[in-house]
Amino acid sequence: MPIELDIGTLAQSLAYFIAAYTIVTLSLNLEAGFTGIPNFGKHLFVAAGAFVVASIGNRLSAYIVSVLYKDEILKLIQEDPLLSKRITEADIGSLWSMYADPLGNRDLDRIMDKFFAQHPELGILLFILILILAVAIGGLLGLLISYPALRLRGEYLAILLLAAAEMVVMAIGYYWKPLVGGTTGLFLPRYLAVFGQKVILGVTVLLILAAVAMYLYAQRIANSPAGRMMRAVRDDELAAASLGKDIAKVRRDVIIISSAMAALAGALIAIHTGSVVSTHYQRFSWTFIPWAMMIVGGVANNSGVVVGVAIIMILQKFVDIVKPMLAPVVPFDPVWLYQIGLGLVIILMLYMRPQGIIPEKPSRTVNFEEIFEDVLEDKVEDEQAKKMIREGRATP
Amino acid sequence: MAGQSTLYAMAVVALIIGIAIGYFAGAGNVTTTTVTQTQVQTETQIQTVTTTVVAGEGEVVTVTKTLPVTTTVTQTQTVQGQAPAAGLSGEVKIGVLLPLTGDLASYGEAARAAALLAEQDINAWLQAAGAPFTVKMVIEDTQTDPTVAQQKFDTLAAQGIKFMLGPMTSAEVSALKERADTQQILLISPSSTAPQLAIPDDFVFRFCPTDLIQGPAIAKVMQADGVEVVVALVRADDWGRGLIESSKEAFLEMVPNGVVEVIEYDPKNPNFAQQVAQLNDLVTKYMGEGKKVGVLLISFNEAVQVFQQADQYDTLKQVRWYGSDGTALLSEIVNDPVAGKFAAQVKFINPIFAAAKSNKYEDVNKRLTEELGRVPDTYAFAVYDAAWVVTLALMAVGDYDSVKVKEILPTTARIFYGTTGEIVLNEAGDRAFADYALWEVVETSPGQYEWVNVGMYKYASNSIEWYTG
Amino acid sequence: MVLNVQLFLDTMAYASVLGLLSMSLTLTYIVSRVPNFAHATFAAIGSYMVLIVVWLLGIYKTGPSWGVYYASLPLSFIVVGAVALLQYLIVLRPLAKKGISIDGLMIATLGIDIILVGLLNISADFLEEIFQQSPDKDLRKLVTYPRSGYLSSYEPTIMGVTASSILGPLLLVVSTVGFYLFLTRTKFGTAMRAAIENPQLAETLGINVNLVYSISWFIAGGLAGIAGVIMVMTTKLNPTMGWLLIVSVFAGSIVGGLGSLFWGAVGGLLIGFLEQFGVYYTQIILGALTGETVSLGNYRQVFSLGAIVVMLLVAPQGLASLNWGKILSRLGLRR
Incomplete structure (x- = not known):
């Protein structure tokens, strides 16, 4: 069966997902890869950006517009035969509060879309304002999370973050209507009316620009003294502390920065989608997949992350496209191929190349671990004992 | 020091940007045509007309009729489209x-x-x-x-x-x-029912009736039975929430001094012990007040679990249970001995858009x-x-x-x-509208349960036609 | 409505499933130091063993029978134990030997989880195919929806109470006490404790640490399998049924502190009761305060997730770490 592909559409989709996942995975890598903070609740921080856009952004823009351009809004409502029946002049002052109700959200969305089509410049301004707000609140959330993160270590922290994320995104976000409309979610006004019908392409380009900027930023951090300090904290906290490094500050800064990055991605994903519903930010898609991308690409290596993201996304598209051809060959429903394949890829990757496709760059200072390994290899014969010494359960 | 890995990354980034630019360039070549279209927008409103007729000696019969009133608005719109492709082949x-x-x-x-x-x-x-x-x-x-x-x-x-x-x-x-x-x-x-997706002139069509139609059907069945208090157990997702909202509204309109109590459950719920216990409490409470109580179950195949758990409570067997299109015709209800028996006992009745x-x-x-x-x-x-x-x-x-x-x-x-x-x-x-077939679980022979079509809800007249026999 | 007896019985079955799972999860954690995300899916495999038993022993024709338990408890123990052992031997041990970090191992268990769920789905499709093509009408009814079914109709009752409500707590108590006796009274148990507490010393004493770890994984898997047998009597059979419970199981283990089997079992039980009775009484109290019907059933997970968050923030080492003597004497319950 020949498959015709519209390369433009395919490329646009790939570019969008690669850019979005690049930002999220880079931020995960800053925490987990460079600093050793196992963030298993990444989807909370991505969702945070989207939730800010939907819950605060929607209300804020409706409020600003209805106060500044009251007459125009009123005219838009009266011109529309569907809206004029439902919304009267008296409602104008409280337009922003209509977002709590799904039908109100739909009607308001209609007004706002028309308004921004007439005032694209205001749309851009509000878009920038909301984006900044999302990033700021993302950072604040990071600050909040950093307190327990400083006290808890390793797997306890991982489970805490996972539990907090599931609680906020899947339980509260999904059921509590005032946040993001509950089970059905909320539509977003089309702020970027400037792109016209090409709004998805436009936001994709913005996401690509953001991904490039985030990559350069992450590279700068990694190659700076701060980056070396992060790795020092990860590799040997005691040693780092004894050298006078403020570990708490390093860890806190990293969590704040990477939370803000994830929120930026979440906000842009929301604008790109045009609506926000909490099920969009599931742990499988926004925590597990970024971890898989990081492990495949290269832990503690920004370039590796980009490669990992690209490989997983392209592989996924490839599997989608060839799957129909495999259906007659495999004895079971081919939908399971992707899931089983993904699991196998991760485990095999960990086994064969745990450092990822592009391994971490060796730091230019003397590597304590290498010396340790050399000594261990030299002095201790028994494998079991070596393992125990490495794990810190025994002393040589 | 720009390492080898940085080069890789740069190459990937360049690739993405290249693809994006390529798309822009490509998009420019597609001829777009502007089609001016006259578009007719029709808004259908349901008006309820109530007439009171005096039939015989002092007997008053109230007839409620629902009439669709259609307003037509003609709009001229400009639609950007790609040049027409060659015909179908x-x-x-x-x-x-x-x-x-x-x-x-x-x-x-x-x-x-x-x-x-x-x-x-x-x-x-x-x-x-x-x-x-x-x-x-x-x-x-x-x-x-x-x-x-x-x-x-x-x-x-x-x-x-x-x-x-x-x-x-x-x-x-x-x-x-x-x-x-x-x-x-x-x-x-085929199945999205959320009212806020009812948006004119978009590229989304929905071939199932929205909740605004099924709700009245459910309410009508309950009203026909003389139910005064509805205790609803509802799946907390967009489908369940939308449906209970519209059923509640319709029921309270038909039975002005009626009561509707709602218990929600998480769709990922593994166990219904707590919800069924609360259901039992509420039913017991209202039965104690001498009201006629009906249980409305808005769920998918979790209904089987609910029935198995509800089977342990005697009070819950004394009231009639009502369902929705989520449970209508589910074979697992009639195949499960406990759930089937319970459903037949409470005359579990479900509307589903007919077909x-x-x-x-x-x-x-x-x-x-x-x-x-x-x-x-x-x-x-x-x-x-x-x-x-x-x-x-x-x-x-x-x-x-x-x-x-x-x-x-x-x-x-x-x-x-x-x-x-x-x-x-x-x-x-x-x-826009649909009639609803009413299916009930019936014990056809000892230990054998089947779905039987017992009636039809007619949307146009907001009435129920019962099949006898 | 001071105590709803039926709710108590239903909760006993559910909570003891969580107790068994939290306890066995704690065991794997003590041995390998990695939270195993595939653990609840182990229980789902156990649940499918019940389906196979109901099918092969013809119980779907004869109706409720103790045979369901007699056959599926040992079968689940062995099969799921073997799956857990394989996970340890094929994936976790080699990876740990290569020095993969705990984050990496956790991701590996997530990978195993999606592989297991995929394989379970394929097997479920395969079983369904067999049932559908059977000339036996009763067998065709066994799985009526894709990959799912309800098996609780096949369990017997004891004086009008479903067996799982009694058997579940019984199994939990027996396995907790049994484990305690095994660890303290048998030679192998002593060796096991030694191997877990100080592997190096145990090794020098001639204890085969590897063997001890492997057996621990086998037992942990087996207990998860037994939990699956009870679980399928309280919920819908489905390949992803483990995912519905994994959050609660982790909550149980965290509340128990991830360090003691006994407290793991207690933690699981507590979470089970919190999700049912905690929600139930919160509703009653809020209802009495507001004068309206309050329904919090859909926020069930908030209770267990909240328990994780609160526990980790207040006492990361769990209930086991609290000084109970001090608490009791403060409360005036003990001098």
Whole structure:
């Protein structure tokens, strides 16, 4: 069966997902890869950006517009035969509060879309304002999370973050209507009316620009003294502390920065989608997949992350496209191929190349671990004992 | 020091930017035509007229009638579209987005079987007509995850597909709406019911009635039984919440001093002990007040678990239970000895949009049942009908053009008599009305339980016609 | 409505499933130091063993029978134990030997989880195919929806109470006490404790640490399998049924502190009761305060997730780490 592909559409989709996942995975890598903070609740921080856009952004823009351009809004409502029946002049002052109700959200969305089509410049301004707000609140959330993160270590922290994320995104976000409309979610006004019908392409380009900027930023951090300090904290906290490094500050800064990055991605994903519903930010898609991308690409290596993201996304598209051809060959429903394949890829990757496709760059200072390994290899014969010494359960 | 790895990354970034620029450049070459269209928007409003008639000596009968009032607004709109492609030939693709894995996999599987059956039937028909093309269903799994749904939508769009059946949940529909509208790809969801997706003039059609129609049907059945207090156990998702909202509104309108109490449960709930206990408390409380109580269960196949747990409470067996299209005709209810017995005992009655028992319905039902090994749900029939309506509209247009098909889809649906009966779409592209068949669980022989069609709710007259015997 | 007896019985079955799972999860954690995300899916495999028993022993024709338990408890123990052992031997041990970090191992268990769920789905499809094509009408009814079914109709009752409500707590108590006796009274148990507490010393004493770890994984898997047998009597059979419970199981283990089997079992039980009775009484109290019906059933997970968050923030080492003597004497319950 020949498959015709519209390369433009395919490329646009790939570019969008690669850019979005690049930002999220880079931020995960800053925490987990460079600093050793196992963030298993990444989807909370991505969702945070989207939730800010939907819950605060929607209300804020409706409020600003209805106060500044009251007459125009009123005219838009009266011109529309569907809206004029439902919304009267008296409602104008409280337009922003209509977002709590799904039908109100739909009607308001209609007004706002028309308004921004007439005032694209205001749309851009509000878009920038909301984006900044999302990033700021993302950072604040990071600050909040950093307190327990400083006290808890390793797997306890991982489970805490996972539990907090599931609680906020899947339980509260999904059921509590005032946040993001509950089970059905909320539509977003089309702020970027400037792109016209090409709004998805436009936001994709913005996401690509953001991904490039985030990559350069992450590279700068990694190659700076701060980056070396992060790795020092990860590799040997005691040693780092004894050298006078403020570990708490390093860890806190990293969590704040990477939370803000994830929120930026979440906000842009929301604008790109045009609506926000909490099920969009599931742990499988926004925590597990970024971890898989990081492990495949290269832990503690920004370039590796980009490669990992690209490989997983392209592989996924490839599997989608060839799957129909495999259906007659495999004895079971081919939908399971992707899931089983993904699991196998991760485990095999960990086994064969745990450092990822592009391994971490060796730091230019003397590597304590290498010396340790050399000594261990030299002095201790028994494998079991070596393992125990490495794990810190025994002393040589 | 720019290492080797940085070079790799730069190459990838350059690739992405290159692709994006390439797309821009490519997009510039596509000739866009501007089509000016006159578009008719119809707003249908339901008006309830109540007349009081004095019949006989002092006997007062109230007749409530519901009349659809239609307003028509004509708008002139400019639509940007791509240059028309060459006519239909070869393999014409229709995308299908369904949850084949994940929470709703059971519905996805039935819908897939329906899509494939439609493909087979349509192609046989096209071949007999000597048409120059065949249709091909391209099926993708959305896992009920909006992110995955977007990925799969893109994959289908990249194959040049302009018509897609699905996705099934409202959350997925809203995640795809922006894409569908801007890329002019037609989505027909067989099962999304959320009222806020009722948006005129978009590229989303919905072939199931929204909750605003089923709600009154449920309320009417309860009112007919003289129920004063409704205690509802509701699946807390967009479907369940929307349905209870509209049922509640309709019921309180019909029974002004009635009471509706709502208990919600998480769709991922593994165990219903707590909810059933609360249900029992409320039913006991209102029965103690001497009210006639009815239990409304808005759930999917979790109903079996609910019945098994409710079977332990005697009070819950003394009231009638009412259901929705989520539980109508579920074979697991009648197959499970405990749940079946309980359902028969409480005369569990369910409306489901009919599927007007036509020969066509029976035929498709029979073949789908053979394929699946169970009775398919109505959403599967909606998928089957949607495939036909799209094909018919495509033939009328003579072109693989989603903008033109979108314009004539409502009229095409109107002239088509489907397995789900008449398909009338309202101004928002959603099913405008439907009659509801009422199915009840009955013990046909000792230990054997079956679904029996006991009546029909007529939307136009807001009345119930009971089948006797 | 001071105590709803039926709710108590239903909760006993559910909570003891969580107790068994939290306890066995704690065991794997003590041995390998990695939270195993695939643990609840182990229970799902156990549940499928019940389906196979109901099918092969013809119980679907004869109706409720103790045979369900007699056959599926040992079968689940062995099969799921073997799956857990394989996970340890094929994936976790080699990876740990290569020095993969705990984050990496956790991701590996997530990978195993999606592989297991995929394989379970394929097997479920395969079983369904067999049932559907059978000439036996009763067998065709066994799985009526894709990959799911309800098996609780096949369990017997004891004086009108479903067996799982009694058997579940019984199994939990027996396995907790049994484990305690095994660890303290048998030679192998002593060796096991030694190997877990100080592997190096145990090794020098001639204890085969590897063997001890492997057996621990086998037992942990087996207990998860037994939990699956009870679990399927309280919920819907489905390949992803483990995912519905994994959050609660982790909550149980965290509340128990991830360090002691006894406290793991207690933690699981507590979470089970919190999700049912905690929600139930919160509703009653809020209802009495507001004068309206309050329904919090859909926020069930908030209770267990909240328990994780609160526990980790207040006492990361769990209930086991609290000084109970001090608390009791403060409360005036003990001098």
